[in-house]
Amino acid sequence: MQTERKSSGTVGKALSVLDQVASFERPVRFNDILEESPFPKATLYRILQNLVTEGLLTFDREWQTYALGVRLVRLAHSAWTQSSLAPVARPHLTALSEATGETIHLAQLDGPHVLYLDKRDAKRRITMFSEAGKVGPAYCTGVGKAMLAFLPEDELQRILPQQSYHRFTPATICSQQELSSELEQIRQHGFALDREDHEPGIICVAVPVLSRTKQMMGSISITSTSARTSLGKLKKFVPDLQNAASEVATAAEYWRFPDNQRTPEKMEI
Amino acid sequence: MQTERKSSGTVGKALSVLDQVASFERPVRFNDILEESPFPKATLYRILQNLVTEGLLTFDREWQTYALGVRLVRLAHSAWTQSSLAPVARPHLTALSEATGETIHLAQLDGPHVLYLDKRDAKRRITMFSEAGKVGPAYCTGVGKAMLAFLPEDELQRILPQQSYHRFTPATICSQQELSSELEQIRQHGFALDREDHEPGIICVAVPVLSRTKQMMGSISITSTSARTSLGKLKKFVPDLQNAASEVATAAEYWRFPDNQRTPEKMEI
DNA sequence: ATTGTAGTTTCACTATTCGGAACCTAAGGG
DNA sequence: CCCTTAGGTTCCGAATAGTGAAACTACAAT
Numbered sequence: 072m073q074t075e076r077k078s079s080g081t082v083g084k085a086l087s088v089l090d091q092v093a094s095f096e097r098p099v100r101f102n103d104i105l106e107e108s109p110f111p112k113a114t115l116y117r118i119l120q121n122l123v124t125e126g127l128l129t130f131d132r133e134w135q136t137y138a139l140g141v142r143l144v145r146l147a148h149s150a151w152t153q154s155s156l157a158p159v160a161r162p163h164l165t166a167l168s169e170a171t172g173e174t175i176h177l178a179q180l181d182g183p184h185v186l187y188l189d190k191r192d193a194k195r196r197i198t199m200f201s202e203a204g205k206v207g208p209a210y211c212t213g214v215g216k217a218m219l220a221f222l223p224e225d226e227l228q229r230i231l232p233q234q235s236y237h238r239f240t241p242a243t244i245c246s247q248q249e250l251s252s253e254l255e256q257i258r259q260h261g262f263a264l265d266r267e268d269h270e271p272g273i274i275c276v277a278v279p280v281l282s283r284t285k286q287m288m289g290s291i292s293i294t295s296t297s298a299r300t301s302l303g304k305l306k307k308f309v310p311d312l313q314n315a316a317s318e319v320a321t322a323a324e325y326w327r328f329p330d331n332q333r334t335p336e337k338m339e340i
Numbered sequence: 341m342q343t344e345r346k347s348s349g350t351v352g353k354a355l356s357v358l359d360q361v362a363s364f365e366r367p368v369r370f371n372d373i374l375e376e377s378p379f380p381k382a383t384l385y386r387i388l389q390n391l392v393t394e395g396l397l398t399f400d401r402e403w404q405t406y407a408l409g410v411r412l413v414r415l416a417h418s419a420w421t422q423s424s425l426a427p428v429a430r431p432h433l434t435a436l437s438e439a440t441g442e443t444i445h446l447a448q449l450d451g452p453h454v455l456y457l458d459k460r461d462a463k464r465r466i467t468m469f470s471e472a473g474k475v476g477p478a479y480c481t482g483v484g485k486a487m488l489a490f491l492p493e494d495e496l497q498r499i500l501p502q503q504s505y506h507r508f509t510p511a512t513i514c515s516q517q518e519l520s521s522e523l524e525q526i527r528q529h530g531f532a533l534d535r536e537d538h539e540p541g542i543i544c545v546a547v548p549v550l551s552r553t554k555q556m557m558g559s560i561s562i563t564s565t566s567a568r569t570s571l572g573k574l575k576k577f578v579p580d581l582q583n584a585a586s587e588v589a590t591a592a593e594y595w596r597f598p599d600n601q602r603t604p605e606k607m608e609i
Numbered sequence: 610a611t612t613g614t615a616g617t618t619t620c621a622c623t624a625t626t627c628g629g630a631a632c633c634t635a636a637g638g639g
Numbered sequence: 640c641c642c643t644t645a646g647g648t649t650c651c652g653a654a655t656a657g658t659g660a661a662a663c664t665a666c667a668a669t
Contacts (some may be wrong), residue, residue, distance in 0.1 A: 075610070081350040081657070093418035102615060117372020118657095121351050126451065135616085139419035141450050144457065147416030149362035155396060172416050180393065181410050188413065204417020219430060266621070267472060298577035313666050332587060350626070350656070371646060380628050385648070404647085514621095610669080618669070620661070638643080 086116050088140070089127055100138035151203065153277050155179060156280060156289045157188040159322040163315045164191045165290070171293055171308055173300075178214035179220075179289040180222075181206065183233035185215040188289070210234040210250050211243050213265035214279030217290040219250075220257035221279040227254075240268045262309050264302055265292075272296050276305045278312045280320050288323065293313070342559070353379070354402040354609055355549050357387050357512070358396055367405035420472065424448060425549060425558045426457040428591040431582045433460045440577055442569075442607045445544075447483035448558040449491075450475065452502035453486040457558070479503040479519050480512050480536035483559040488519075489526035489549045496523075533571055534561075541565050545574045547581045549589050556591065558586050590598035 091104060101119070108115050121138060122128040125144035151157055160177050168175045168191035178190040185207045209230070210216030219227060237247045244250050259264045265275040277292035293308050360373060372390070378386050388406060391397040395411035420426055430445050436459035437444045446458040453475045478484030478499070488496060505514045513519050527531045534544040546561035560579050 079392050081394075082354045083394055084657095085351045086394050086396075089415065093415055093422070095422075097422055100615085105615095112616085113618085113659050114657075121349050124348075125352055125355050127355075127640090133551075133555065138423035139415065141419060141424055141448055141455050141457070143412065143416045143419040143449055144424065144473045145475055146362055147412045147419075148356065150412040150416075151473070152408060153362070153364075153366055154407035154411055179410055181414055184412055186414055188410070195409065204420070206411045206414055219583065286402065324530055348656095353626095369646080374646095381613080381647085382628050382630090382649085387630095614666090616666105617658075620642085620657090620659100621660075623656100625654105626667070627656105628651105632649070632662090633647080635646090635652085637646085 076256050077308060085118055085122060085127075088115065089122060093139055097117055098131060098134065098138040100136055104137070116243065117234060121154045127289070147204070153186070155188050156319060156323055157203070160189060160280075160289075160291070163281065163319050163322075164189055166317075167191070167291070167293065167311065167315050169316060170311060173308075174294040176214055176277075176292045176294060177289065178292070179216070179288075180209065180218050180230075183209060183230045185209045185212055185218070187214075194332050208235060208237070210236060211239060211265075211268040213275035213292045214290040216250075216253065216257055216265075217263035217277040217279045217292070220254040221281060221285075221287040223228055227327045239269050240271050261313065262306075262307075263290075266302065267297065272298060274300075274301075274305060276312060278309065280316045280323075282320050282324060288320060291319070293294055342475060354387055354391060354396075357384065358391060358497060361397060361406055362408055364602045367400060367403065369405055373406070375420065382523050384523075385430060387539075398401035398497040410468055416473070421456070424457050424593055425588060426472070429458060429549075429558075429560070429588045432588050433458055433592075434477060435563065436460070436560070436580060436584050440582060442577075443563045445483055445546075445561045445563060446558060447487070447561070449499075452478060454478045454487070475504070477504060477538065480508060480534075480537040482532050482544035482561045482563070485519075485522065485526055485534075486546040486548045486559040486561070487556055489523040489532065490550060490554075507536050509536050509540050530582065532559075533574075534563075535571065536566060543569075543571055543574060545571075545581060547578065547585045549585045549592075551589050551593060557589060560588070 072325070088104070088110070091108065091292070092099060095103065099115070105112060106116055110118065114115050119130075121129065123130045123137070123140075126140045128137050129140045130137055156179065157177060164175045164177055174204065175191040176187055178185045178187050180186065187205045187207065188203050190203070205216070209219055222230070231250065232246070234250070236247070237243070238245050244253055261278065263277045265273070265277070267274055273294065274297050275292045275294040277290050279287050280289045280291060282288055291304060291312060293312060295305060349351065357373070357377070357379070360377065361368060364372065364466070370385070373388070374381060374384055379387065388397065388399075389409065391407070392399045392409075395409045397406050398409045399406055411477070426446060433446055434445045444460040445456055447454045447456050451457065456474045456476065457472050459472070476484070478488055483609055488499065491499070495538060500516050500519065503519070504517070506512070507514050514524055530547065532546045534546070543566050544561045544563040544565060546559050549558045550556055550557050560581060562574060562581060564574060
């Protein structure tokens with residue numbers, strides 16, 4: 072589940088160490104990191120020191136452990152507010168959840184993975200930090216497939232081989248070929264289905280959020296259990312979902328340039 | 341409100357640019373950044389490119405703008421989960437909020453600022469990503485003063501001069517001297533008061549979360565309005581607050597080393 | 610005393626980064 | 640149609656920062 076990025080440059084190396092620390096689920100000692108690090112002792116040591124002085128990591132002198140620093144939380148707050156669909160989508164997700172009584176997800180792509188940015192649970196109406204920020208696979212979730220299907224060809228070709236194609240359930244799509252044809256279907260229908268691909272008993276419908284210029288910005292899904300409902304019934308919500316998605320897209324574009332009605336510059340190529 | 345950090349090293353420079361982009365409240369063009377950047381054109385350009393390839397920034401080719409990347413959200417999720425008090429404090433905050441019917445905050449220090457990590461509102465029982473991650477001043481908030489008071493002397497001396505001492509209300513503490521004596525009071529009483537220091541009509545009591553070794557880990561507060569209650573009545577909650585704080589501290593320490601009862605190593609010096 | 614383990618520092622070497630200047634466009638003006 | 644300006648991008652020698660083997664410290668166990 073570790074994102075593979077070309078970690079060229081000093082910043083990249085630092086980031087890869089940061090990711091590594093993040094991948095442990097609790098504070099770690101120097102040696103724990105060293106053991107699975109590609110960097111030699113001295114180099115790793117210096118990188119860690121840099122990260123600590125930058126506030127991206129904290130070092131607990133008492134236990135001699137490193138952990139992610141809270142500075143990240145502040146940056147993420149800005150990221151969530153300014154760069155994700157989450158703030159503008161918020162009311163629409165709430166409305167959807169109330170209208171359908173089911174769980175709603177908002178997701179965007181982070182490299183090859185799905186990153187959940189918001190969630191609305193019909194019962195407990197609560198969005199938690201601990202929900203936003205979670206990652207999941209793209210090739211076998213409704214939100215993931217909906218996004219992949221509407222990605223520009225070149226980006227798609229870069230991302231497809233990076234999927235793990237792990238079989239979670241008997242229904243999981245486990246090859247790039249199968250996925251490609253599924254994506255073609257999705258493109259034609261305009262929505263994606265999760266037929267218990269990822270978790271047994273969990274089904275969902277998802278639609279992409281597309282900008283006026285057909286750029287894929289994220290996706291929204293309605294999730295339920297096969298015990299409570301069926302794919303057939305879930306499909307009835309597609310118009311609502313599409314409606315919400317297009318409203319989110321409009322709101323997002325309007326919000327980005329509220330005081331400015333100029334059209335975007337012509338794209339090169 | 342920009343955190344001042346010694347941005348030595350390549351990573352530091354990159355981070356300072358990242359902070360700068362974050363400080364705008366919407367996507368920005370190259371020149372917007374350049375205008376208030378200490379870096380020359382070419383350097384800034386390269387740094388931005390690095391940040392984009394690392395996924396910390398996204399570049400919107402359509403509008404030619406930079407914005408914070410969602411990768412930060414993922415990292416922050418780990419930070420929130422693994423390094424802050426938030427996950428272990430969660431149930432205690434809920435309990436406090438239900439017992440008192442008032443708003444509860446959980447905060448930690450991020451450099452010289454207060455960083456809010458969780459919030460429980462008595463009415464709408466909802467913790468939002470948009471709340472966690474917010475920053476505020478330390479010298480004139482309950483949570484801030486409670487934390488400063490229990491900071492080791494050397495750290496305190498580093499942080500005190502970095503406060504802005506801006507006068508928000510007639511009751512705001514506006515000098516380092518006044519603050520120092522207030523902190524002494526707080527140390528003696530064991531809790532801090534916000535007497536409408538920051539916002540008119542808003543009052544609060546706060547206590548620090550202290551580890552077994554008396555290290556300051558964060559703080560918890562109960563906030564209300566002077567219209568609804570008084571400082572005198574809020575003080576009645578101090579025992580509950582202190583109780584919650586010590587339970588959070590214990591839970592945090594237990595959680596860090598669940599399978600491991602060894603005592604921390606002796607600190608040097 | 611001896612060996613081992615975890616963490617820190619040194620320093621000659623090297624790869625990155627720096628940034629002034631030149632170079633592209635595209636847009637606007639005369 | 641050429642000139643100018645502004646936003647953005649590329650070059651390349653000089654300057655800086657990063658690298659990592661090895662040596663060192665501190666402590667614990669043998």
